[in-house]
Amino acid sequence: MGIFKNPSSSSGYPNTLGELLSRKDEYTLRKRNDEEARKEAEKNEQLAELEEAKLPFYKRPFYKKHIKPKILFIVDRNRWFNKMWMLMIFCIELYNSFLIPYRSAFDYENSMYWYLADAPFDFLLWVDVVMNFFYPYRDQMNILVTDFKKTARRYVFKEKIGFFADFVCLCLLDWIPVAIGAATNGSMTYSPVWRLNRALFFFRALKRLTRIEALVPDRFAVLSKMVKLLNFVIIVVMSVHIVACCWFPIIMSEYPDSQVFTLSASIFEPTTSTLYKYMLGVYWSLVSMSGFGGTMPVTNLQVAFCTLVYLVGIAVFVTVIGIVSDLAQNLNITESAFIEKLDSVTDYINSRGLSPDLKKQILQYYQYLWKSRKGLDESKIIRELPDFLKIDVAMQLNAEIVKKVELFKSCSQNFIHEVVINLKPRIVMPGSYVIREGEPGNEMFFIGKGVVEVRSKTGQLWSTLGSGSFVGETALIDSVKRTANVISTEYVDLFVLEKHAFDEIMSTYPEDAKNVIATSEARKQMNKQKAALNSGIPFDKINKLLDSIGCSYVDIEGHDLFLSLATLLGEQRNIVQRHIEDYIRDKDHELQQHIKTEHKHESIDDYFDHLKKGQIKPGFNEIAAVAKNYQRTVVLAKPAAQGDDIGEFIVFDHHTGSKHETKEILDLFTNTQQYHNPIIIVSTGKEGGFLAATRKK
Numbered sequence: 001m002g003i004f005k006n007p008s009s010s011s012g013y014p015n016t017l018g019e020l021l022s023r024k025d026e027y028t029l030r031k032r033n034d035e036e037a038r039k040e041a042e043k044n045e046q047l048a049e050l051e052e053a054k055l056p057f058y059k060r061p062f063y064k065k066h067i068k069p070k071i072l073f074i075v076d077r078n079r080w081f082n083k084m085w086m087l088m089i090f091c092i093e094l095y096n097s098f099l100i101p102y103r104s105a106f107d108y109e110n111s112m113y114w115y116l117a118d119a120p121f122d123f124l125l126w127v128d129v130v131m132n133f134f135y136p137y138r139d140q141m142n143i144l145v146t147d148f149k150k151t152a153r154r155y156v157f158k159e160k161i162g163f164f165a166d167f168v169c170l171c172l173l174d175w176i177p178v179a180i181g182a183a184t185n186g187s188m189t190y191s192p193v194w195r196l197n198r199a200l201f202f203f204r205a206l207k208r209l210t211r212i213e214a215l216v217p218d219r220f221a222v223l224s225k226m227v228k229l230l231n232f233v234i235i236v237v238m239s240v241h242i243v244a245c246c247w248f249p250i251i252m253s254e255y256p257d258s259q260v261f262t263l264s265a266s267i268f269e270p271t272t273s274t275l276y277k278y279m280l281g282v283y284w285s286l287v288s289m290s291g292f293g294g295t296m297p298v299t300n301l302q303v304a305f306c307t308l309v310y311l312v313g314i315a316v317f318v319t320v321i322g323i324v325s326d327l328a329q330n331l332n333i334t335e336s337a338f339i340e341k342l343d344s345v346t347d348y349i350n351s352r353g354l355s356p357d358l359k360k361q362i363l364q365y366y367q368y369l370w371k372s373r374k375g376l377d378e379s380k381i382i383r384e385l386p387d388f389l390k391i392d393v394a395m396q397l398n399a400e401i402v403k404k405v406e407l408f409k410s411c412s413q414n415f416i417h418e419v420v421i422n423l424k425p426r427i428v429m430p431g432s433y434v435i436r437e438g439e440p441g442n443e444m445f446f447i448g449k450g451v452v453e454v455r456s457k458t459g460q461l462w463s464t465l466g467s468g469s470f471v472g473e474t475a476l477i478d479s480v481k482r483t484a485n486v487i488s489t490e491y492v493d494l495f496v497l498e499k500h501a502f503d504e505i506m507s508t509y510p511e512d513a514k515n516v517i518a519t520s521e522a523r524k525q526m527n528k529q530k531a532a533l534n535s536g537i538p539f540d541k542i543n544k545l546l547d548s549i550g551c552s553y554v555d556i557e558g559h560d561l562f563l564s565l566a567t568l569l570g571e572q573r574n575i576v577q578r579h580i581e582d583y584i585r586d587k588d589h590e591l592q593q594h595i596k597t598e599h600k601h602e603s604i605d606d607y608f609d610h611l612k613k614g615q616i617k618p619g620f621n622e623i624a625a626v627a628k629n630y631q632r633t634v635v636l637a638k639p640a641a642q643g644d645d646i647g648e649f650i651v652f653d654h655h656t657g658s659k660h661e662t663k664e665i666l667d668l669f670t671n672t673q674q675y676h677n678p679i680i681i682v683s684t685g686k687e688g689g690f691l692a693a694t695r696k697k
């Protein structure tokens with residue numbers, strides 16, 4: 001126990017074994033708490049980075065404080081230069097993968113001219129290796145990692161084809177014979193066999209092709225699938241190429257026993273071109289790998305080689321055929337799924353016995369759905385997105401349309417976000433009612449694409465709305481019924497905001513709700529002024545009429561009485577005006593015929609001209625005939641207004657007739673003296689003894 005004694009009071013050593021164990025437990029607990037705190041801090045940091053990942057990299061406030069000091073150099077794969085760099089390195093890797101085996105098998109010239117191409121390519125490959133240390137990546141939480149230590153550690157230790165594979169491929173083994181030759185006899189021998197390690201870049205090229213495919217823009221989806229197909233084409237071509245390059249050294253090393261194994265005896269002649277030898281090897285490879293023929297192996301090496309080639313051929317072709325078939329099917333996977341869905345719809349229509357017209361409309365709807373959206377369900381796609389992406393997608397698609405709405409112009413950005421998120425897409429077929437007059441107003445519509453017409457109950461066209469317009473906004477605030485019909489003239493893509501969603505947004509943002517209500521009241525007054533103007537009835541008179549009968553402006557069924565009354569009066573005024581115009585046209589024709597027949601004048605104006613000049617002295621029968629023709633026209637005309645252009649007076653002399661006839665004519669016009677129309681005005685003089693009729697100039 002002596003070793004646990006505290007030799008001095010200031011030493012801090014435990015006096016007993018219990019104190020030692022207690023301190024050990026305290027140390028373990030403190031260490032555990034520190035570890036938990038560290039993990040919690042890392043988690044919070046990752047969550048903060050995840051929030052900032054929504055912003056572009058260069059705009060993130062987290063960037064300058066935490067990330068930037070750790071960055072020595074960033075290689076962004078998405079930049080145009082780096083895309084071109086990847087494509088160039090891909091071509092260099094294919095160059096080494098194909099030409100090094102070919103030169104090793106068929107080229108017997110040890111020329112230093114190849115060095116002029118190999119050296120620059122090797123340098124570029126080494127530069128690419130250095131750049132790989134700086135490539136950022138995304139971790140399991142999709143956070144972009146740019147710390148050099150982490151990116152370098154990942155490249156060296158975690159990538160399947162990483163630094164060590166690249167180092168093996170780039171080892172300068174080809175300089176060994178050069179150095180030996182220069183040291184022994186002073187000649188530099190440059191042999192491609194020592195560069196065969198560069199052929200292993202084929203696997204790096206396949207991996208790089210996958211990265212290139214990921215960089216293809218989404219709008220080139222077909223091109224991306226073609227890149228996948230190119231990947232397997234390269235595998236097949238490379239397999240045939242390697243077999244051809246192995247076949248030729250084998251037959252040359254076992255000559256003359258390999259003469260039976262060759263397809264042509266001329267291959268052993270020195271004058272035969274290298275290209276012919278290579279093409280013969282490619283032909284033998286294709287024939288042997290496909291299993292459709294070939295030559296009989298003679299030696300053990302040839303038998304083993306042929307067996308290996310057959311196995312490789314079976315594996316390659318079975319795999320490639322399956323993959324190509326899958327790719328060919330995936331090229332039209334969306335169309336195939338849509339056709340299958342259309343078949344199900346057709347079966348349902350036939351089983352239910354729907355009418356041919358309805359069947360035609362349903363199929364036309366699905367055809368439009370395919371042409372416009374490739375059969376995709378936008379609502380389902382957006383529902384599956386996280387909230388912050390929903391906002392981004394919805395704002396990009398619909399924000400501009402929502403901001404055009406007068407009700408929402410004074411609202412906050414958060415209010416606009418909520419409105420945009422709650423929009424639901426809808427497709428309307430040609431001739432369909434988007435809004436029907438008299439139905440409850442529970443939705444507002446934004447027109448994404450297409451044209452609709454706004455018509456009255458009688459079919460009168462009020463306006464035409466196209467892409468970017470909106471309709472039905474007042475129904476979200478006032479529980480009023482629709483006052484017009486909105487009909488689509490073609491296929492229309494709509495975005496719908498439902499009233500219950502809008503009410504929830506209004507309750508969440510009370511300040512914005514006040515602005516919306518105030519704007520709505522101002523718009524209602526403006527609409528009433530416009531309705532009164534269109535009807536031809538003064539605004540205050542319609543208000544007095546409603547007040548006089550004791551009605552509020554909105555009845556229990558949700559009708560806006562002001563707009564309804566103004567519309568009714570305007571329609572009745574138009575009907576009366578049309579009757580007046582028809583009646584006047586008929587009476588003008590009758591008068592012209594009467595004047596031409598009785599007085600041989602060409603027009604009424606000529607007749608009145610002669611009356612004014614005193615060249616015609618008509619009797620009371622003549623005056624009565626004229627007055628009778630104008631009677632109903634005057635009664636149907638609208639009240640006279642001050643400032644009307646009366647025109648010139650034509651005076652009829654009554655002294656030629658009897659008193660009874662004069663009284664009859666005066667009574668006829670006395671009841672109508674305060675009315676006029678755009679063509680004829682009739683009035684009586686204040687003194688008896690004459691009657692005045694006027695025509696408007």
